[in-house]
Amino acid sequence: MDSIIVKGGKELKGQIHIAGAKNAALTLMPATLLSEEPLTLTNAPRLSDIKTMTALLQSLGTEVTSMQDGKVIALSSHNLTTTKADYEIVRKMRASNLVLGPLLAREGNAIVSLPGGCAIGARPMDIHTSALELMGAEIELKDGYLHAVAPGGLKGNVVPLRFASVGATENILMAATLAKGTTVIENAAREPEIVDLAKCLKAMGAQIEGEGTSRIEIQGVDRLGAATHAVVTDRIELGTYMLAPVIAGGEVECLGGKMELVKSFVEKLDACGVDVTETANGLLVKNRNGRHTATDVITQPFPGFPTDLQAQMMAMLCTADGTSVLEETIFENRFMHAPELIRMGADIEVHGGSATVRGVDRLKGAPVMATDLRASVSLILAGLAAEGETRVNRVYHLDRGYEHVEQKLGAVGAMIERVQGE
Numbered sequence: 001m002d003s004i005i006v007k008g009g010k011e012l013k014g015q016i017h018i019a020g021a022k023n024a025a026l027t028l029m030p031a032t033l034l035s036e037e038p039l040t041l042t043n044a045p046r047l048s049d050i051k052t053m054t055a056l057l058q059s060l061g062t063e064v065t066s067m068q069d070g071k072v073i074a075l076s077s078h079n080l081t082t083t084k085a086d087y088e089i090v091r092k093m094r095a096s097n098l099v100l101g102p103l104l105a106r107e108g109n110a111i112v113s114l115p116g117g118c119a120i121g122a123r124p125m126d127i128h129t130s131a132l133e134l135m136g137a138e139i140e141l142k143d144g145y146l147h148a149v150a151p152g153g154l155k156g157n158v159v160p161l162r163f164a165s166v167g168a169t170e171n172i173l174m175a176a177t178l179a180k181g182t183t184v185i186e187n188a189a190r191e192p193e194i195v196d197l198a199k200c201l202k203a204m205g206a207q208i209e210g211e212g213t214s215r216i217e218i219q220g221v222d223r224l225g226a227a228t229h230a231v232v233t234d235r236i237e238l239g240t241y242m243l244a245p246v247i248a249g250g251e252v253e254c255l256g257g258k259m260e261l262v263k264s265f266v267e268k269l270d271a272c273g274v275d276v277t278e279t280a281n282g283l284l285v286k287n288r289n290g291r292h293t294a295t296d297v298i299t300q301p302f303p304g305f306p307t308d309l310q311a312q313m314m315a316m317l318c319t320a321d322g323t324s325v326l327e328e329t330i331f332e333n334r335f336m337h338a339p340e341l342i343r344m345g346a347d348i349e350v351h352g353g354s355a356t357v358r359g360v361d362r363l364k365g366a367p368v369m370a371t372d373l374r375a376s377v378s379l380i381l382a383g384l385a386a387e388g389e390t391r392v393n394r395v396y397h398l399d400r401g402y403e404h405v406e407q408k409l410g411a412v413g414a415m416i417e418r419v420q421g422e
């Protein structure tokens with residue numbers, strides 16, 4: 001297993017290109033299952049999760065061709081060979097559950113392994129299944145697999161979500177495009193990745209209104225056609241790299257960054273004394289007067305503060321002037337980066353879903369362990385300004401969601417290298 005070594009103390013200067021969104025690509029790719037015509041995705045990120053989704057779709061019979069070093073993905077689901085998504089692939093990546101809605105809509109049946117829990121929480125699928133049942137699906141759990149059938153096809157209905165689940169909204173949105181009649185999703189997730197999915201589905205011929213709001217209305221159609229779609233910029237990668245110059249000092253321009261993707265995050269940075277300026281090519285970030293100060297954070301569904309930036313924000317607050325309180329309301333166990341940051345000298349107290357961070361002058365480099373995708377990158381961010389060397393182990397977590405992190409940070413002056421695992 002590879003490790004990444006960061007030596008702290010260098011201010012950063014330069015530009016970082018922000019890639020296409022992992023969490024958009026992982027729902028856009030299964031959309032191919034809704035049509036017999038080709039779907040081409042451009043601006044795709046080069047990540048191991050994309051490879052996992054590719055393998056899953058290929059196991060169902062989809063032809064997937066990756067071009068231009070992975071930035072373009074051509075998919076064709078003309079002939080599906082099975083509707084069973086196998087545990088061996090699904091257990092590696094929860095987003096595999098996004099084939100459930102499309103398979104059910106296209107084939108009238110689907111057998112999808114329950115993803116199982118992961119480091120950050122139990123992550124059940126009750127919101128997905130109860131919504132699909134309202135559309136006429138019959139779903140039974142057998143041997144760890146969801147066995148779903150839709151005798152006579154899915155039917156449009158009013159589908160209220162008890163929580164604005166991103167994945168459930170995506171599964172229902174995709175399924176509803178081919179259902180008979182009108183579907184209304186109430187309390188729908190509003191993330192930009194949902195808006196991007198709707199844009200792609202409409203390019204394929206779907207009839208959708210209200211994406212980006214809590215109420216999405218879909219008129220089912222008989223079939224969907226071909227489309228080419230550019231994946232939206234990754235707002236989580238964007239927010240992650242915006243924090244690098246705040247922690248390490250200096251000034252970094254995040255190319256492709258757009259203010260509307262990170263509005264609540266930028267409001268928090270402003271409260272911490274950070275200047276974010278829109279340029280012709282992206283967002284320019286630097287500390288207003290050398291230091292950053294504490295602030296409180298509560299994670300919420302979009303447009304609130306994103307849970308996927310909570311770990312990275314905590315890394316920044318570890319060396320802020322003052323005391324911050326972070327509340328994680330989306331996942332039940334998403335503070336695993338805290339013990340690792342404490343090993344670097346951070347002053348953090350975790351009580352259930354809340355963490356109190358008292359800023360210290362400087363962290364000290366240490367060997368630390370990556371536990372999940374966003375925790376991994378928060379440790380690298382912390383290492384940028386820590387005294388001495390920080391060695392982040394098990395960086396396979398990182399490679400799931402960040403393309404070439406050592407190259408992107410190295411290009412703006414960070415002392416960072418990847419060492420091959422033993």
Ligand code: EPZ
Nearest residue numbers: 023026095123124125126127128165166167308330331373
């Ligand atoms: C998506 O996961 C993202 N993944 C996550 O990003 C992100 O953290 C999350 O949305 C919240 O924004 C992808 O898009 C591939 P949810 P998803 O359904 O869809 C509970 C990353 O780091 N819940 O909105 O699984 C669930 O347990 C990843 O890139 C149910 O109880 O998130 C969680 O506590 C991590 N029942 C909360 O809702 C359900 O049926 C949010 O889950 C579904 C969800």
